[in-house]
Amino acid sequence: MSPHSTAVAPTPGILLIRVGLAGSSLRWDANAACWRWPDPQGGQLYAWTGGEEVPAGVRLLESAGVIACCRSGRMLLGLGKRLGMVELPDPGQPVRPLQAQVLATIDAAEARTVISDGCTDRDGYFVFGTANTGADRRPIGSFYQYSTRHGLRRLALPAVVAASSIAFSMDGTRMYFADAAKGAIMQCTYDAERAKTGDVREYALAAERGAATVDSDDMLWSVQGGSLVQYDAGGHVRRQVVLAREAMAGVAFGGADLTQLLLLGARGGLYRLPPGQAGELAAGVADTPFDDTPGAGVAVSQRMRYDD
Template sequence: MLIRVGQAGCALRWDAVQQCWRWPDPVGSQLYAWPAPPAMPSGVRLQESACVMVCCSSGRVLLGLGKRLGMLELPQPGQPVRTLQAQVLITIDAAEPRTAISDGCTDRDGNFVFGTANTAQDQRPIGSFYQYSQRHGLRRLALPAVVKAASIAFSPDGSKMIFADALRGELMQCDYDAERAKVSGMKTFSDLVERGAGAAIADSKGNIWSVQGGALVQYGSAGQVLRQISLAREAAASVAFGGEGLQQLLVLGAQGGLYGLPPDLANGLARGVADSLFNDSGSGSTPVSRT
């Protein structure tokens, strides 16, 4: 374990600009960074809880705040610590009070692709998948309705999208056209090893790292299970590559612990694929990513 802060963990991301991992704590309404950037605190308090986040080309952070997407300006070094309020960009599915944003990441072109979940007890499949960009706004992806959208990830070249319904027993795959927000050729990528799909990422060889049932499962690019890793102290909540050359794989625990893999597991792993930064300039669709 590298550090433990807060009360919960959900979405882990590598901030290539500030060279740190970031993650929101949806229970404590905090946004954490490790290692903390110079002259900045490791945690900042948010006015609203967030469970999804991505880094932006401007240095800001895009957050999933329940039913809304919000843009957060991070404090500059030396500024006084205060509670931060995100600028609301859009409300998702405003007429349906039961849904909330549950998972999301940027595609390889810098668009934010995310999904929603049914937060009510009826557990009906009313969640959807969307693409959001400054250029095109909100566009719904033509994928089946789900109880809880999860495991959204993209192949290294961006042409394939991985996704799941957290209450079903399989990871799905489809062809993905970022410019047109079109999907096609949906099929099963692989069955889940453990019940309950969570976060997912791809590495540079096209392997998929999937959090499911509190464990971390690595699949080969063809869907075969390569390895399964469990944390001794808590369930896994998210996973991300980062560090120099994107060669370090960290796991975020559901109770706020941040973990590195032991050397016998870390040696020989393929490096990660840089997250494309969300293009918040609003000009064009040129992919923006930094390693």
């Protein structure tokens, strides 16, 4: 029997460090060889190479909940209702609070929505979704694609209470997404260049739906409360790891060979799996850095189209 076909018994994850309160976004920055994640409540952006007792942090003038690494070395941030870009300081430089350059305002006429999840697709475009923070919890969240080439484009996907579980297949032609408040993990066909989706259908039932990533076997890993669940291409559960220490907020593969699978806890803990389990896993798939090649004129015109 394949190890991927056997569910793992409940076991605590190994706590590496704990700092701040986490957002939903954990990323491996291949250029800087470090893990990065935001603390939206503390207004911090953390970096950790794996060897320090305490991660390095820089303060943001505006709190971020979602991040993506850029081709230039900058960071793309989801700042409430806005997308922004920051230049990261070089090691050893004096660290001052970072002011983000605003790239786009999302759904400006609707005060209840904020950016809740996002990642780059295989072409280096940023795909993200929004959540309704109002007490009514109506499904008014949407999914978008942002690029310097095409600007902001809304994806033709169902409205949600809170967008989550955004991830892409290895070849980039299939997108996963979910409403964190209800329903199942969904999948659809995806054309990055045209920002076109189709064949929207249920991928897997899940009691909870959080951050997600894809491994080099083209299987989806989904954070579900205190558990991590692996699904095959057909949406069948292949493995479940019950970590139990705290609810998980993010998941990512990293390290030089992308064989380290780390999880970010909602209370700021960073965890790895026990060695016996981690050794059985396929490697991850590298994030495509956001393509921040200059193209601001297009981005502004698209932003105005949606904000008017």
